[in-house]
Amino acid sequence: MNQEQFNRMKNDDGFIAALDQSGGSTPKALKAYGIDEDQYSNEEEMFDLVHKMRSRIITSPSFNKERVLAAILFEQTMDRTIDGKYTGDYLADKGIVPFLKVDKGLADEEHGVQLMKPMPDLDDLLSRAVERNIFGTKMRSNILEANESGIKSVVEQQFEIGKRTVASGLVPIIEPEVSIHAEEKEQIEEILKNEIMDHLNQLNDDEYVMLKLTIPTKANLYKELIDHPQVVRVVALSGGYTRRQANDKLKENEGLIASFSRALASDLKEELSDDEFNTTLDEAVEDIFDASVHKTLK
Incomplete structure (x- = not known):
């Protein structure tokens, strides 16, 4: 583990940029950026275009260490370069901590949840992430209903993979998303918090994790998780809220910071000039940074 990056993730102000759309979600990300599916003819061209989009974000002067703590990358992004450097190294040189999305997508819904699909190549991927200087x-995972056995299975799977990640020398972000459209969202979140606490309390003193959670219906519900000694940081996903909605909800939760994807990039378009692009990105970054440092607990 990189101790300097660990201290940054634990203590510094800022937020995490989620730039990790994978195969299934890439067409939507490109469409939102202004590139329709008829502008590429195969997967290789699609990934070339999305890497160009992500590179434009990462290299922008608006995307800086003063406000962006870290960025989450897709596997192909990790393996590609920006200005001759692997993406993780380019980020680290900017003072931004690189993370890697390792799941292979969601399984079909069962017991009100979607577990992660099997990850047979996880150990190889973790080894490659270490070689690429990923932190x-x-x-x-995804939770749709207040089904206790389903939620329990989600948390068990997340921490099982998380402990394997810790053993490889990396810090896992455990993300059991709760659908913002779930009718029993508040009840789900109470069950989820208790399950997470049980697993956190079983970690050894040298085992650290991060948590990425849907912004709770009940403000400050996750304060106990934020304060747990084995938790580096608790971050929030935007979950389909607009940036304004997500930021307003985030400000109600002390110590919770953002890890937004769509809410970060929603106004970015390919046709923007570089100056327009940087200005638009700067506005989004500043909005999310402000919401993340609002009442942040030290």
Whole structure:
């Protein structure tokens, strides 16, 4: 583990940029950016275009260490270069901590949740992440109903993968997303918090994790998780809220910082000039940074 990056993630102000759209979500990300599916003819061209989009964000002067703590990358982004450097190294040189999305997507819904699909190549991927100077990982599950056995299975799977990640020398971001459209969202979040606490309390003193959670219905519900000694940071996903909605909800939760994807990039368009692009990105970065440092607990 890189101790300097660990201290930064633990203590510094800022937020995490989620730039980790994978195969299934890449067409949507490109479409939002202004590139329709008829502008590329195969997967290789699609990934070339999304890497160009991400590179434009990462190299922008608006994307700086003063406000952006870290960025989460897709596997192909980790393996590609920006200005002759692997993406993780380019970020680190800017003072931004690199993370890697390691899950392979979601399984079909069962018991009100979607577990992660099997990850047979996880150990190889973790080894490659270490070689690429990645600091941590992220993996996402999805919770749709207040089904205790389903939620329990999500948290168990997340921490099982998380402990394997810790053993490889990386810090995992555990992400059991709660759908913002769930009818029993508040009840789900109470069950989820208790399950996470149980697993956190079983970690050894040298085992650290991060948590990425949907902004809770009940403000400050996750304060106990934020204060846990084995938790480096608790970050929030935007989950389909607009940037304004997500920021307003985030400000109600002390110590919770953003890890936004769509809410960060929603106004960025390919046709913007570089000056227009940087100005638009700067506005988004500043809005999310302000919401993340609002009442941040030290």
